[in-house]
Amino acid sequence: xxxxxxxxxxxxxxxxxxxxxxxxxxxxxxxxxxxxxxxxxxxxxxxxxxxxxxxxxxxxxxxxxxxxxxxxxxxxxxxxxxxxxxxxxxxxxxxxxxxxxxxxxxxxxxxxxxxxxxxxxxxxxxxxxxxxxxxxxxxxxxxxxxxxxxxxxxxxxxxxxxxxxxxxxxxxxxxxxxxxxxxxxxxxxxxxxxxxxxxxxxxxxxxxxxxxxxxxxxxxxxxxxxxxxxxxxxxxxxxxxxxxxxxxxxxxxxxxxxxxxxxxxxxxxxxxxxxxxxxxxxxxxxxxxxxxxxxxxxxxxxxxxxxxxxxxxxxxxxxxxxxxxxxxxxxxxxxxxxxxxxxxxxxxxxxxxxxxxxxxxxxxxxxxxxxxxxxxxxxxxxxxxxxxxxxxxxxxxxxxxxxxxxxxxxxxxxxxxxxxxxxxxxxxxxxxxxxxxxxxxxxxxxxxxxxxxxxxxxxxx
RNA sequence: GGCGAGUUGGCAGAGCGGUGAUGCAAAUGAUUGCAAAUCAUUACUAGGCCGGUUCGACUCCGGUGCUCGCCUCCA
Numbered sequence: 001x002x003x004x005x006x007x008x009x010x011x012x013x014x015x016x017x018x019x020x021x022x023x024x025x026x027x028x029x030x031x032x033x034x035x036x037x038x039x040x041x042x043x044x045x046x047x048x049x050x051x052x053x054x055x056x057x058x059x060x061x062x063x064x065x066x067x068x069x070x071x072x073x074x075x076x077x078x079x080x081x082x083x084x085x086x087x088x089x090x091x092x093x094x095x096x097x098x099x100x101x102x103x104x105x106x107x108x109x110x111x112x113x114x115x116x117x118x119x120x121x122x123x124x125x126x127x128x129x130x131x132x133x134x135x136x137x138x139x140x141x142x143x144x145x146x147x148x149x150x151x152x153x154x155x156x157x158x159x160x161x162x163x164x165x166x167x168x169x170x171x172x173x174x175x176x177x178x179x180x181x182x183x184x185x186x187x188x189x190x191x192x193x194x195x196x197x198x199x200x201x202x203x204x205x206x207x208x209x210x211x212x213x214x215x216x217x218x219x220x221x222x223x224x225x226x227x228x229x230x231x232x233x234x235x236x237x238x239x240x241x242x243x244x245x246x247x248x249x250x251x252x253x254x255x256x257x258x259x260x261x262x263x264x265x266x267x268x269x270x271x272x273x274x275x276x277x278x279x280x281x282x283x284x285x286x287x288x289x290x291x292x293x294x295x296x297x298x299x300x301x302x303x304x305x306x307x308x309x310x311x312x313x314x315x316x317x318x319x320x321x322x323x324x325x326x327x328x329x330x331x332x333x334x335x336x337x338x339x340x341x342x343x344x345x346x347x348x349x350x351x352x353x354x355x356x357x358x359x360x361x362x363x364x365x366x367x368x369x370x371x372x373x374x375x376x377x378x379x380x381x382x383x384x385x386x387x388x389x390x391x392x393x394x395x396x397x398x399x400x401x402x403x404x405x406x407x408x409x410x411x412x413x414x415x416x417x418x419x420x421x422x423x424x425x426x427x428x429x430x431x432x433x434x435x436x437x438x439x440x441x442x443x444x445x446x447x448x449x450x451x452x453x454x455x456x457x458x459x460x461x
Numbered sequence: 462g463g464c465g466a467g468u469u470g471g472c473a474g475a476g477c478g479g480u481g482a483u484g485c486a487a488a489u490g491a492u493u494g495c496a497a498a499u500c501a502u503u504a505c506u507a508g509g510c511c512g513g514u515u516c517g518a519c520u521c522c523g524g525u526g527c528u529c530g531c532c533u534c535c536a
Contacts, residue, residue: 010465030536043536073534156531157464163532205534227536232464258466259530269535295484296474299466301529303473311473311485318484321498345475353475357483367499431494438496449497458498 002057002347004223005299007231007254008155012349015253017222023054023061024217026251028209028226028234029111031068032092033077036099037274038293038304039260039267043227045290046257046298048105049391050225053346056333056390064216065108066209067093069115070202075191085192099277102286104392110216114208118194121203121211124245125183125196133244136198137174140186146179149240155254156232181237183207206237210250214242224251228259229268258301267304275304285404288313288461291393294352313461315360316394316401319384322363324398324456326370329382333390338362342387352391359388402458409459410444419448419455 003012017023027047030040051063069089078088125142128134136142146152163179182204187193193200242250260267267274292312296302338358345354362384369377388394418437425433438448445460
């Protein structure tokens with residue numbers, strides 16, 4: 001039975017699709033005014049693992065992730081950089097796609113951009129006005145009338161009265177209530193804007209997701225995901241907009257990834273304690289980063305540190321060391337105790353730590369088989385690779401992973417040459433020279449392994 | 462203050478009412494010229510605290526401490 005944790009019910013629920021065999025999923029993407037950081041990477045990787053897994057299980061998944069390419073921060077940053085908002089967002093979208101590709105994150109089926117759906121947004125705002133859930137204010141903005149939506153706050157257990165009394169939001173004169181949020185924002189002189197029935201302006205933040213999810217997936221869809229800081233107010237507002245405009249349930253299952261932390265604090269733009277993906281990838285193998293991000297359950301917080309990346313590297317080393325030297329069979333996923341437990345773990349709200357534990361057991365078994373039963377080892381290695389492939393891991397050749405180095409380090413050819421020299425020394429029982437070479441390579445981060453079939457090598461993480 | 466999550470061995474991190482996952486780190490043995498990798502074994506006698514239910518609780522219930530997230534733009 002496949003079940004997942006639903007933020008709406010605060011519990012795990014068996015999954016029932018709207019349409020048999022089909023899953024429509026929308027995930028809130030990035031506001032493209034800056035490079036993506038590890039927090040973004042976590043959401044990307046988490047939902048990539050989820051999508052890959054569901055597809056491997058036979059679901060027809062339609063995965064949509066939006067791009068927010070119009071907003072105050074974009075306008076501000078573009079002005080600072082002396083470029084147009086379009087130039088800025090184009091650059092950042094390209095950078096995001098590069099970052100994703102390096103982390104083996106598959107592209108969503110659709111990546112709608114807010115600026116390409118202005119008419120859909122205007123239509124939805126108009127529908128909200130027509131139904132009395134929104135109003136055009138004296139300052140040219142259009143606001144959502146929060147108190148008109150009776151179930152407002154049910155995703156995050158907010159009580160409207162308490163929100164009102166604790167409102168930290170700057171009270172905008174034109175608003176009927178401080179809780180009201182903007183659907184359409186009147187443009188100031190010279191700002192990027194689109195014509196609308198309420199004058200030139202641009203969409204508010206929340207409305208784009210309501211409009212684009214409707215456009216791409218329909219009025220009601222199965223799963224809506226996002227980062228840890230989105231349930232309030234963003235998702236709460238999406239529900240209010242979509243359900244008021246469409247008169248239908250918006251989403252059946254809400255999924256939220258946990259935060260990435262640094263030194264016990266949430267990594268965030270506003271705290272300034274963030275690491276960009278490309279910054280991290282300069283120092284670390286992308287698969288190590290992917291493994292790190294998926295080795296902790298997607299809802300838990302995860303601590304970013306050098307130590308945790310080192311540990312991720314060690315864990316992957318173990319897998320690739322096990323696979324190294326084995327003729328990895330090309331196989332289909334077989335039904336056996338390992339795969340049953342792997343799937344059972346993933347079926348239970350995508351429990352990757354438990355699923356990986358099964359893979360580790362398989363690696364141990366593989367190590368035991370190596371050199372004893374080559375055919376069985378080959379088959380088992382194939383099973384490990386195909387199962388890990390379901391979550392986008394272990395698809396490199398073991399040598400490629402283990403010997404991967406960064407520029408400036410000793411080259412593979414140099415290593416091979418020294419190994420030949422050392423072999424001669426060893427043949428002559430010149431162990432002093434042999435050890436000298438090994439130490440020299442160790443200094444350069446290269447570890448040698450003398451096996452019955454000669455010497456192999458790998459780089460230290 | 463409100464809402465939510467968590468609290469497990471040296472670290473990371475799961476499941477489970479009764480045989481202490483999994484990875485890293487550590488010890489011993491096998492293997493090796495010595496290593497590395499691997500296998501076997503082992504230790505650290507894990508479960509915030511206080512009560513309760515139970516033949517038996519880390520696992521269920523009540524209380525409490527602490528940590529973290531959200532309540533404001535942020536994935």
